[in-house]
Amino acid sequence: MDDVDAAFRAFVTARRPDLLGTALLLTGDRAAAEELVQRALRRARRCSPADRDTAVLRSLAAGATSRWGRLARAEQVIEEFPAAAVPGPAGPDLATALRGLAPVTRAVVVLRWHEGLGEERTAALLHRTVPEVAAEAARGLAQLRAALAPSVFERAGAERPLEERLAGELARLAAASGRWRLTAEESLTDLAVRRTGARRRLAAGAVAAACLAGVAVPLARWAPDPPAEPATLAVPAVAAPRPVEPALPAVPVLTGPARGSLAGDEPLLAALRTVGWGSLEAPPPAEREVVLAADTPHGRVALVVGTVLEDFRGVWLTGPVGARPEELVPQVPRQLGRGRPVSLLLGGPGAATLVVVTAPGDVIAVSPRLMTGPRGTVGRTYTPVGTADGLAVVPATTTRLGPALSVRVTREGREVYRSGVDWRGADPAAASVPELSSVRPGPGTPDPQVVAAALTDLAVPLGVEPAALQPELLWSAGLPLTRGTGTVAVLVARSPGGALVVTTRAGVGGSGVTCGTQTPAGTTEVASLTIARVCDVALPGLGQTDDGRWLVVTAPPEAFSAEVLDGAGRLLDELRLTDGSAVASVPEGARTLRTRDAAGRELRETPVAPPPPGPFGDFGTGPAR
Template sequence: MTGLPDAARPRGAGGPQSWRARAEQERPALLGTALLLTGDRAAAEELVQRALARGVRHPERLLQQLVAAYTGRRVRLRAEQVLESAGPPPAEPQPARALRELPMAERAAVVLRHHAGLDAEATARLLGRPTDRVGAATARAEQALLAVLPGEGFRRPGTARTDGERVQDALAALAGGPGGWRLDTGQALADALARRRSGRRRVLGALLAAAVLLGVGVPLSRQLPGPPPAAAPAGAPDPPSVPVLVEPARGSLAGDADVVEAVRRRDWPGMVAPPVADRDVVFVADTPGGRVALVAGTVDDDVRGIWFTGPTGSPVAALTPHVPAGLGRDRPAALAVGAPDAVTVVVVAAPGDRVEVSDRLQVGPRGTVARVYTDAGAVDGTAVLGARSTAGGLGTSVRVLRGDQLVSRSPVAWPDRPDVVAPPPALGALRVPAAPPDERAVAAALRETAVPLATEPADMAPAVLWAGAASASGGGAVVLVGRSPGGGLVVTTWASRGPSVVPCGTQTPPGDTRRERLTVARVCLLPEPVYGTNRRRTTEGTAPGAGARGRGLLVFTAPPEARTGEVLDADERVVATLDLGAGGAVVPAPHGAVAVRTRTADGGELTTTAIAATPPQPFGDYGTGPVR
């Protein structure tokens, strides 16, 4: 039995060998492929262990077993990873996020074609799909990745890369990114053999058996969360686009014709409403948080909709209107209603869709960041459930799946949230601030880190790591550090200038990190004129690199033995020098800056820290809406 042809093996795979020899040779490539497919190192390692165990009798089929485990229903890794994590973020986070947010069939196709080295026919056979459909999925994935890759700039004739080569290089960089694996090769092989013999299928099963076989101690690994949406089973068609905001009405009051008709005829304040006859009453119900209705229609080919909310049993005429953002005929919609101590979340998806909810972002003691989603028990595509809230807002994320494919993942709007002003917690200072921190920036930082974690700021034991002013341009920055409910640290940087207060990014070091030893290097983008020009910038993050890092404010703080900082470009040339005598510096970001090297008072070199750019999404990993 020949198994897969050479084209269906990872690059670097050899000819027929024993299982042990082949597994030793192919495991590194399999780990890289699995990491691209799952976006999570623990999940990728588990996927490879299953493939190794299943491939004992047919070692020539290891990649085939890996893909089968990935597309099979038994492997579901429910954790949604956050790119903003412990340590310096990667230099190009956008490709990682773009890859993760691809539909899983497209992700598998582009990874197998451009990273595992398969041709179109081998990829189609491995995925059990027609070649033309796999080709179309690959093309869509390529375009999504190319859209976030940096431009080529000037290149000598004959040296420009093709689009395929650019995608291939980007995937190779992601697969070979920093980070280790919990098992070495010997432990991995022993674990796979133990699985094969015993049939156990738990996460990194038989670790104890591996330790006995190898005569070494194996550290306990963190438990993986439950499975995420996997790709559709091999050969299954992609889920169709299904209208969501259409009749018949759903919800507990859908059978009350008088209420439904009253909702249909309600005025739409502040906007041009569709004719009454063209309106669809999508949802109407009395929920624990109050009465909720959703109506949609079309005006000049523009889909419009409006929520109405109020106390349970309220007359329709007394309900308060709320205009949702990002509405679409085939997009799920979600809304929160009620008081902070009794919040109700309403989700409206297509009939048959599965709705899952994550009430908070989890930051573990080792700085691992994830969301765990649970089934909301949707009925006819709608879900009504209670949610955990804080004085600052709602940390809930909702995702909708059609079959086994992710359709949407997003935060939940809470338009009638009471404006609760909690007294700020007392903040100590770990380093003497170079300038008093902006109270607005401190308040925003506390709120925007506590809400995603579903906790109150005071419960995080927050402290000011450092604060400083930008003498040349006005404004300043503050770095706060606190502890998450899960034990990890949360370090967040915020900047302000004039009326503007913006986030610069958040890191999650392990909980046993000494807070006073933290080093932070970030670029903050403010909606103010760029130095020397009259153009204005927004607070939206952009891809890290020479261009992005040449804008905004560079915020840097380090332990007290660091007295100067050398700002380095990609060629390790010093482009600026920072005086760290006050514990840190806030300066206009030098063009091309990528790292800061610190030195002692006598010139001794300490550490080099990569500069993190403003992340493309806020802390919380709520999701950005539809992914199809």
């Protein structure tokens, strides 16, 4: 593009992949790492070509050791789940150990043994003295030593020097599998947009002052990169707006001629056009279109659509295989639109059949359930399925509570749709709540309906029954609402993949909201968990606007008090904790919670997690926006 000169374009294209890996090591979070790199590249744009590499590394180090970098640690859903590693003996892994280092120590370790910098260059980038950097490096090596111990699966004689092993393992983590938000070209477009905005705010001299004389810093590696290993990621930081892609041309999806195994049965199609649509007003039979008519292993299904007063609408018609049209039961699809794919699950609980209708030529992929790893990684794997004329009919499964399935549709290589599936057989009453023991003392007994809803929110996307999660009640308390006293409950479960799953829910009886879910590593001691979450109960169906937002805190019982801090570390409020826990109003700008014991000693600093942007299951929201 015109706004990016050829030399800078070449620098970004060549250097960005390695910078992303370095930033991932510094932040432990893929989204935060990408945003950090974009900010660093924007600042380096005005530097001379000889100074750009130094300026970028300085920006990365400064961002990762700032409060912004320290607080980007909680939970994240990634779209593709990496293959499981070969099981080894229980012990600390490097990703977890690296995440536990102090920010400056972590930056020193990454710059010294991943970027291959000497102590003097590292000290200059971090604005520290050489002795300080040497001390941080020694401290980092000591704290990482246990995670770098040779595996029992390594052959005898494979022992390498500690620093060499660290460099190799850091290279492996930096190459962890996962999807970056921007391609190289999109990154350049984004930088041009940021540069335009920066012109309005910054003088050229102020930016250039950040560039110090120096030579480009070479990358150093002790050994070639081994296969990628998943890094445990956190809640994404706020990212810059993605460059707008040209819109795909509109494609009619729900239109005739009919598709499916019964598409050639004209008498049947004619009869389907006359079937009632239940409580939904239907267009005249002559104006209805049969999009699908098929027999599947779990029943007969038809999709009939039409328009009433310019409003596009339609129904699924389902029943046993061979059922007459008048015996079929209508069901209104979710998010129906002429250009939108639709999906429906037939059968279940247990074995079922998934039906997906989209445009001919589209690629349909299915994720059977949300997957978790023992280190706390969470994501979905989508597998393409066979299609014929835009129709897929594939085997599936579901529990009594609902399907864990997610369907993704791509067109010309771009995602146009991702969502859960319709199923009329879900039975919310099936969420029987086992007797839960409380890990921490709390006032009163939690509302069983709130606890059941919280378990359902976890069990459905994971594709298991609630009892299989081995749930525990971490803590609960009353919540003063305008509709009466509600319940806030924090539950801990054990996912099929090995991670812990911690969810917080607030509500009154059958009405409630999920305040958020996180997935600590499976080796985490439940009694050691510290949770700080914002519950926004000012939502329709739960309470009035005056109910507002509440800060829910539960920590080990030795936590006597807590300080609520803003993004700059300024004190906003002090909380007195009862047995380590409390519910309080949320101060504006709350970002961090620092717990202290009765003697005033600091115990832990925990990010205040905001309300979640979407459900834990990462099903998708329908048509791509």
